Amino acid sequence: MNIGKQLVRLSQLHGYSYKALAKHLNISEYQLRQCENKHAPFDFNLTLTLSQFFKVRTSYLTAEHTVFSRTNTVQRGHVSISNYNFHTHTQQFYQSIYLANFVEFQSRFVKSPFKQILDITAEIEQLYDQANSQIDFIKNAAEKARTLLIKEPSNLRLLFMLEKAGLCICESNINNEAKPFSFWSEKGMPYIVLNHNNDFAVKSVFDVAHELGHLLLHKHIQFDLLTYEEFQDIEREANIFAASFLLPEQAFKEDLKKVSNLSNPDDYTPLKQKWYVSIKAMGQRAYELGLLTFEEYIAFCHAIHEKNYEAVEPLDDTLARRHPIKITAHLEYMFVRKLITPQKLLDILKVEPEFLTQLANINQSLFDKFTKKEPKEILKYDFIDTSDNR
Missing domain, CATH: 1.10.260.40 (lambda repressor-like DNA-binding domains)
Known part of the structure; x- marks a missing residue:
C-alpha cells in the first residue's frame, strides 16, 4: 500500500x-x-x-485515484502568476486543479451556466484588431466589460454580478499570505481565487477586477513561460483594466466634480463609499484622466504618505467586505434537494469538512445544518450502596 x-x-x-x-x-x-x-x-x-x-x-x-486527482482539468500555463516565483505558481497550479475538480464534481448535481462570460470574452477579443494601441484595447475592453457585466452605478455588488455572469469566484484559506490568482479550466470556465484573510473590502474589489483583466485580456498567454519583464507588462495591463473597469471615465468624472479639493485625499471619502475603490487609486485615476496636474498629483501623493493612508484609509474598517457565494450556494442546493447528503459527499471526496474550508472557504456550519444528530442513548443504573455490607 x-x-x-x-x-x-x-x-x-x-x-x-x-x-x-x-x-x-x-x-x-x-x-x-x-x-x-x-x-x-x-x-x-x-x-x-x-x-x-x-x-x-x-x-x-x-x-x-480521487475526485481531486485528475490533472487534465487545468493547464499550468493558464494559471495567472501572482508574483514571479516558481514555488508560488506551483502551489497555485495545484489549487487550481483541486478547485476545478471539485466544481466539476458539483456540476454532476447542479449546472451553473457560464455562457454570458464566454460571449463577453469573445466580444472583447474582437476589439483587439479595432484598437490603435494596446492601451486603447485595454480601455475599450474595460468599458465593454463594465457595460455588459455591471449594470449598476456602483461596485457594491461586483462579486454577485460576476458570479451571476458565469465566473467561479472563491476564497482560499490554504495560505494566509497568498495573493489572488485566476485561470481558465479546460472546460472553458473562468475562475478567480481570492485570499479569505484579506481584510479590506476595497482591496478585495480591486483584486477581483485585476484578475478579471487577466481572464479577459490574457486568456491565450502561457503565464509559466513569461520573462520577468513580460510578467511586469501584463501586471500593468491588468491594473489599467481594473482602474478603467471600476472607475468608468464618464461616471467617475461626474463624481469628481463634487470633490472640493482633488489634491486632498480626505475629500474623496464619500466617493469611496460608492465605488468601493481606495482613495489612493481614485487619485491616481483622476490624474490619468487629466483632472489633476502633475504638481497637484504630487501634493495628493504626499498627503497620502503623511496620513499613512498606504496602510489604512478612512472607511477601511467600516466598509463590509462581500464574499463569493456560488460554490456554497450550490452545495446548499444539493443538500436541500437531497441530491446528496453531507456525509455521502465527504465519503466520496474522502475528506473532512475542514479540507473544503481550506480549499474554498466552505463553512463547517453548512455541514452541521444538514447532518442529522443521532440521539444519544443514556444508560441509567440503579446503584446500591454496599459500603455498610462488607
Missing part, C-alpha cells in the same frame, strides 16, 4: 516541501520519502498523522 502519489499532491497544494513538512510534523524527511517507495512497509501511524494534518481520510491517502 503506497501513499506517495497523494502525499505529493497534498504537499504541493499546501506549498510544503518534504523538508518543511517533516519539520512541521516533527518527523524525519526520510520517513516521508519512504512513502513513495513501493517496497517500503506501510506505516499506519504516519498515514494517520498525515491524514489529520491535511484534513483528509486515511482512505484518501491510500487511494490510487
Whole structure:
C-alpha cells in the first residue's frame, strides 16, 4: 500500500516541501520519502498523522485515484502568476486543479451556466484588431466589460454580478499570505481565487477586477513561460483594466466634480463609499484622466504618505467586505434537494469538512445544518450502596 502519489499532491497544494513538512510534523524527511517507495512497509501511524494534518481520510491517502486527482482539468500555463516565483505558481497550479475538480464534481448535481462570460470574452477579443494601441484595447475592453457585466452605478455588488455572469469566484484559506490568482479550466470556465484573510473590502474589489483583466485580456498567454519583464507588462495591463473597469471615465468624472479639493485625499471619502475603490487609486485615476496636474498629483501623493493612508484609509474598517457565494450556494442546493447528503459527499471526496474550508472557504456550519444528530442513548443504573455490607 503506497501513499506517495497523494502525499505529493497534498504537499504541493499546501506549498510544503518534504523538508518543511517533516519539520512541521516533527518527523524525519526520510520517513516521508519512504512513502513513495513501493517496497517500503506501510506505516499506519504516519498515514494517520498525515491524514489529520491535511484534513483528509486515511482512505484518501491510500487511494490510487480521487475526485481531486485528475490533472487534465487545468493547464499550468493558464494559471495567472501572482508574483514571479516558481514555488508560488506551483502551489497555485495545484489549487487550481483541486478547485476545478471539485466544481466539476458539483456540476454532476447542479449546472451553473457560464455562457454570458464566454460571449463577453469573445466580444472583447474582437476589439483587439479595432484598437490603435494596446492601451486603447485595454480601455475599450474595460468599458465593454463594465457595460455588459455591471449594470449598476456602483461596485457594491461586483462579486454577485460576476458570479451571476458565469465566473467561479472563491476564497482560499490554504495560505494566509497568498495573493489572488485566476485561470481558465479546460472546460472553458473562468475562475478567480481570492485570499479569505484579506481584510479590506476595497482591496478585495480591486483584486477581483485585476484578475478579471487577466481572464479577459490574457486568456491565450502561457503565464509559466513569461520573462520577468513580460510578467511586469501584463501586471500593468491588468491594473489599467481594473482602474478603467471600476472607475468608468464618464461616471467617475461626474463624481469628481463634487470633490472640493482633488489634491486632498480626505475629500474623496464619500466617493469611496460608492465605488468601493481606495482613495489612493481614485487619485491616481483622476490624474490619468487629466483632472489633476502633475504638481497637484504630487501634493495628493504626499498627503497620502503623511496620513499613512498606504496602510489604512478612512472607511477601511467600516466598509463590509462581500464574499463569493456560488460554490456554497450550490452545495446548499444539493443538500436541500437531497441530491446528496453531507456525509455521502465527504465519503466520496474522502475528506473532512475542514479540507473544503481550506480549499474554498466552505463553512463547517453548512455541514452541521444538514447532518442529522443521532440521539444519544443514556444508560441509567440503579446503584446500591454496599459500603455498610462488607
